[in-house]
Amino acid sequence: MERRSFIRHTGLAGVLAAGAAPAIVNAQAAVRWRLASSFPKSLDTIYGGGEVFAKKVSELTGGKFQISVHSAGEIVPALGVVDAVQNATIEMAHTVPYYFFGKDETFAIGASIPFGLNSRQMSAWTFEGNGLKLMREFYRNYNIVNFPGGNTGAQMGGWFRKEIKSVADMKGLKFRIGGFAGRIIERLGAVPQNLPGGDIYPALEKGTLDAAEWVGPYDDQKLGFNKVAPNYYYPGWWEGGPQVDLFINSKAYDSLSAEYKAVVQAASSHTHVDMQAKYDARNPAALKQLVGSGTKLHRFPKDVLEACFKTSMDYYAELSSKNPNWKKVYEDFAKFRADQVLWFRFAEAGFDDFMQAQKF
Numbered sequence: 001m002e003r004r005s006f007i008r009h010t011g012l013a014g015v016l017a018a019g020a021a022p023a024i025v026n027a028q029a030a031v032r033w034r035l036a037s038s039f040p041k042s043l044d045t046i047y048g049g050g051e052v053f054a055k056k057v058s059e060l061t062g063g064k065f066q067i068s069v070h071s072a073g074e075i076v077p078a079l080g081v082v083d084a085v086q087n088a089t090i091e092m093a094h095t096v097p098y099y100f101f102g103k104d105e106t107f108a109i110g111a112s113i114p115f116g117l118n119s120r121q122m123s124a125w126t127f128e129g130n131g132l133k134l135m136r137e138f139y140r141n142y143n144i145v146n147f148p149g150g151n152t153g154a155q156m157g158g159w160f161r162k163e164i165k166s167v168a169d170m171k172g173l174k175f176r177i178g179g180f181a182g183r184i185i186e187r188l189g190a191v192p193q194n195l196p197g198g199d200i201y202p203a204l205e206k207g208t209l210d211a212a213e214w215v216g217p218y219d220d221q222k223l224g225f226n227k228v229a230p231n232y233y234y235p236g237w238w239e240g241g242p243q244v245d246l247f248i249n250s251k252a253y254d255s256l257s258a259e260y261k262a263v264v265q266a267a268s269s270h271t272h273v274d275m276q277a278k279y280d281a282r283n284p285a286a287l288k289q290l291v292g293s294g295t296k297l298h299r300f301p302k303d304v305l306e307a308c309f310k311t312s313m314d315y316y317a318e319l320s321s322k323n324p325n326w327k328k329v330y331e332d333f334a335k336f337r338a339d340q341v342l343w344f345r346f347a348e349a350g351f352d353d354f355m356q357a358q359k360f
Helices: 003-017 048-060 078-086 119-127 131-142 181-187 197-206 217-223 250-254 258-292 302-322 324-346 348-356
Strands: 031-037 065-070 092-095 144-151 158-160 174-176 191-193 231-234 243-249 296-299
Touching: 031 048, 031 078, 048 065, 048 092, 048 144, 048 258, 078 092, 078 131, 078 144, 078 243, 119 131, 119 144, 119 243, 119 324, 131 144, 131 324, 144 250, 144 258, 174 197, 181 191, 181 302, 197 217, 217 258, 243 250, 243 258, 302 324, 324 348
Parallel strands: 031 065, 031 092, 174 191, 231 296
Antiparallel strands: 092 243, 144 243, 158 231
């Protein structure tokens, strides 16, 4: 049987099952890239997303496409990865886009904005809505090609040295908060701080921060926030489903063969699902341990949530009037959000409300 007919009849899966890498991959040139993460190695789940991606790329190419993964500060600072990718100092990064809202607020939509989408809705907008298309058009201005590379799921609202009983308690509060949610709490009188994960604990311990949020129980326990701030609030209204992205320098990506581009896409999708699964599996036990050690759980007061919601919607309207990049992406995002919230109100919320009221 001639080779072309063999491949047509057996398919790629047959070749892989036979224990040999496909000839089309073997023919590719060896590629070596560096990936800079915005996270410290101690956070094995979110930092580990970069390692999961690199490992899958290697596996799918028979070791010909190798990516070394570097923690925050090893090559470039945690918040310097966009500049490094844009300028081709590194080929790629693994980060949360909202860290870079100072460049343009539109970055935040690619991750999470206050009262935005949950993780499933974010994936739906990205893969089946216009999310990936719109964000790629935006990132083109920074020589970046983006791929979804994880999601933490809805996050917690953070650790507070003192209780928050009303909106009045937000005034003067020095709060480490990710993304541009800081602009929302700033309008309510708080003082936002945007610090990398590794710098949060000492700032809380010294009292230079009154409160801080990171992700959720699994990561927060590793960072030890419960030792210096006993009050743990929920929900993280600014991060209903924050997406972590893989940013690739556009020239580096364009230099890849079609087969290697397909590998990058497949490996990113694997990483995206893997991270959420790990957080969902690991957070419950960590939360039990935190509460068992004295952590006090609190839901944000209703007036705080309502004030933050109104302030957020007003701010989005303001941004749409002056930032054309934001307006273009947010209008599509907001329409998608309205339909998703309506749908989830009946299916997911109905099921979840009942299940959470049961005793197991």
